[in-house]
Amino acid sequence: MAKLSNRFWFQLHGWFSLPIWLIFCFVCLTGTIAVFSHELTWLTNPAARATNPDNLPAKPVAELVARVQQAYPTADVGSVMVFEPYLVNAVMFTDHDKPFAIAYVNQYSGDIQQINQGMTFINFMRSLHGWLLFPWQSGYSVGYYLVSAMALVMLGALITGLIIYKNFWRSFTQPKIRLHQGKKTVLTDLHRMAGVWSIWFLMVMSATGLWYLVQAVMWHADIDIEPHAPIVAVSDVPSTAATPPVDFAAAMQLAQQRFPDFQPSFLMLPEHNRGMYTLMGGGDHIFYDQYSYNLSINPWTGEIAHQKSPQTMTALQTVMHIADPLHYGTLGGIWTKAIWFLFGLMLSGMSVTGFMIWGSRTVKAVRDSRTAANLQEVPDGAK
Known part of the structure; x- marks a missing residue:
């Protein structure tokens, strides 16, 4: 038997x-x-390396966005991704001749090192592994x-x-x-x-x-495990103003004031006049991912319309934000x-x-x- x-x-x-x-x-x-997709990107693509021979401090993300808008005046910047200190920041935008483009901006020098209009190696490997394309x-x-x-x-x-x-x-x-x-x-x-x-x-x-x-x-x-980002109320949008009084730099300052340990990772700018700044980032919590902080900021009033942190997460949200660091081993760095x-x-x-x-x-x-x-x-x- x-x-x-x-x-x-x-x-x-x-x-x-x-x-x-x-x-x-x-x-x-x-x-x-x-x-090791980030490290392999650094190894194989010199334009993705955030070289800093003069040991300069990292520039504010809003300044990097401004550099892209200066270089491409007709561009519409949609979002920014911030990676490890050795990789450049990725500023994603559209233009009249670029349906989708990513500007590799060195956060120390402010230089635009490459314009990528295809899929990155990081996204390709995560997509190939996550859902086999x-x-x-x-x-x-x-x-x-x-x-x-x-x-x-x-x-x-x-x-x-x-x-x-x-x-x-x-x-x-x-x-x-x-x-x-x-x-x-x-x-x-x-x-x-x-x-x-x-x-x-x-x-x-x-x-x-x-x-x-x-x-x-x-x-x-x-x-929905997490609520959708809110939109600006119609009453908050003035009929005369064309540009919101709260710019991207001010929104980033508000996020830093609300969460002093806020480390930006994915930042979305308003897509229309009722859109909000959606700012995601990590903090000093080792087991949480780089999206554990989430803020929605009204560009017309400066009000924080929605915020989320590890302290306010539900049980499902907590599991959601600790799964990736455990699955990919990012909780302790290299x-x-x-x-x-x-x-x-x-x-x-x-x-x-x-x-x-x-x-x-x-x-x-x-x-x-x-x-x-x-x-x-x-x-x-x-x-």
Whole structure:
């Protein structure tokens, strides 16, 4: 009975990932690369580097926006993205000859180092990993569902793997890889040891992936986790003024005054006369993402119409804003990214070794069955 039970769990362990092995491996690999997408951008694109040989302080974001508007007088700046100090700020705008463009502005010198009119490497890798570049329609993407459902595969493989591998904790105290007992033994030892050492990582990826799946269902069902940004009341818009009295620089000062530790990350300018400044940023909270602060500021009155911070979040909003740092390893900077990258490679390798183990077992089973069939076909007198 015990042998039958072990065989059942082993087969279940394999079937959790084998039917979608290629997709699972691809998601693991692209996620591993996405962890270092910012660093790879810095490495491969000199125009994205925020060089600062004179150790100048970073200029206010509003000044960088003004530089873009001076260089392109007819441009309509929509938003700004602020990355790590070693990457330039990205000012997104449209113009009569540019349906969508991104100005790479060095925040220390104020120079516009490049105009990008295509998809960036960072966005490409996050999109490829997040929803496999499937299109979004009616608030959902089939690819997003497919990728987030990998959490179920991962969790099932983790649980069944621990049931199969008796006394798995010995891999912490007595790790072993038997190099001289054949390829199958080496692959099994590598697969088991990587799995045991990655238990914490598998649990984190499973938990965050399950949240992304729940989030996808809520988006699809039009359930708002966070309220939409408010719009300016008609009574606040004067009939004579053409330009709001509260400019972008003043809005940024209001945000800094409201949250002294506010570190801007994504800033949206009003799209029309009833639009507001929507300012998102992070703070000194290690487990929250770079959008944990959110303010909507009325450009006509200077009123903070809406604000959100870690202290005022609901339970669902809290989960939403701690999922990404845990999933991509950004909560501790470059060092945690390196750890996540290493274990991401281990997870990708586990999917490969698991498939190779299954393949070798399958080939052996087919060979043995053919041998048995051939022996049965031989006449008794010839045996």
